[in-house]
């Protein structure tokens with residue numbers, strides 16, 4: 001038998017109290033409607049302070065899992081409010097030409113309006129910012145590196161950073177050659193280069209649906225066509241859908257969030273990832289894997305990049321530090337043993353390289369261990385925020401509203417009743433200084449008009465809870 005709550009555990013004591021109550025609920029030591037142990041009684045049994053137990057109970061109360069009854073104590077509530085997750089769409093009949101830029105531009109603008117609560121942006125780092133640590137690191141780098149830190153660096157990236165990144169892939173058993181790795185300006189540039197490497201204007205690119213709107217915009221600006229593969233709330237795309245698409249359309253490339261998707265938050269299992277690579281490579285179709293969220297997993301372990309399953313070299317991995325450390329540094333990378341020379345040529349033509357000082361700083365940040373420590377805390381806080389956001393949506397929105405159950409990342413996907421127009425909700429919410437991301441920007445073919453994405457990647461405050469309440473009120477009046 002182990003201690004239920006222990007100081008050796010890396011979770012806070014109050015979080016262990018929460019875990020203990022949930023475990024007691026799950027193994028039916030206490031049943032819905034029953035009274036929980038008193039604050040004092042449990043504190044004495046666990047040998048922790050009364051405020052620690054109270055903090056745990058209050059958090060559970062906020063999450064809607066227990067309730068406080070005046071002069072009586074805390075009770076486990078009946079969970080008759082289990083929400084359904086958003087539905088998978090029907091498979092697409094044909095590829096579409098994309099026209100989305102104006103609404104996407106409005107969403108970007110809204111995020112930066114002064115005084116607006118930016119629930120429309122996927123910026124998980126804001127939940128646990130690393131700015132102070134990075135500032136210290138950058139000062140150190142500048143005094144050590146002098147003028148070199150402000151000079152042009154090698155076009156394909158700061159060599160030390162490339163070696164570190166390659167080394168980190170060894171954790172998944174992947175032997176990456178630093179020469180096959182190109183540093184880019186964020187994952188967005190990596191995706192842009194990858195797409196231009198393997199496809200041209202007029203080609204059909206298969207994408208998951210709903211899909212991150214940056215990819216929608218990229219396909220539009222490159223004049224390509226998009227073919228949508230329906231995404232479920234738990235797993236990624238279905239391989240049957242992809243097989244059907246390949247049989248019916250001349251698919252030139254496929255872009256998939258091989259780990260955690262945005263906006264759905266679904267998680268593709270290692271087995272499915274392996275099968276996906278096998279299917280695409282058997283048909284000589286390159287896979288562009290968007291791996292930006294894979295380190296922010298809530299699952300037992302991180303997914304192995306699809307790159308690890310490639311036998312023909314047709315997988316191009318795109319990732320960045322934007323979701324785990326510093327989106328403003330704009331440091332991403334791509335790995336492609338097969339297409340590296342074309343990719344370098346495009347990178348050279350586009351931007352000649354990425355910021356020297358930012359790469360150098362990030363390299364020191366990783367080498368010091370601060371990056372991993374920070375990310376560990378970030379993941380924990382995001383998980384807590386996810387539960388809070390799900391609870392807030394359940395509390396304020398009517399029971400027919402569906403919510404995703406993200407397996408990682410920092411956003412929630414909400415499905416309202418069919419017929420609702422979340423572009424109207426987006427504009428009305430802005431009048432209340434709240435930004436959200438309306439559903440249609442996540443589909444090349446204007447689906448998801450009745451859905452929206454909301455971020456929990458922020459420092460949690462009462463204002464967020466109030467914003468969800470306001471959104472629910474606006475929705476009820478639409």
Ligand SMILES: Cc1ncc(COP(=O)(O)O)c(C=O)c1O
Pocket residue numbers: 122185186187188189212214257261262290292319320321322323327331332
């Ligand atoms: C799924 C996905 N891919 C790529 C990107 C682009 O990342 P970066 O900021 O590193 O360019 C984002 C950013 O929101 C994203 O959510």
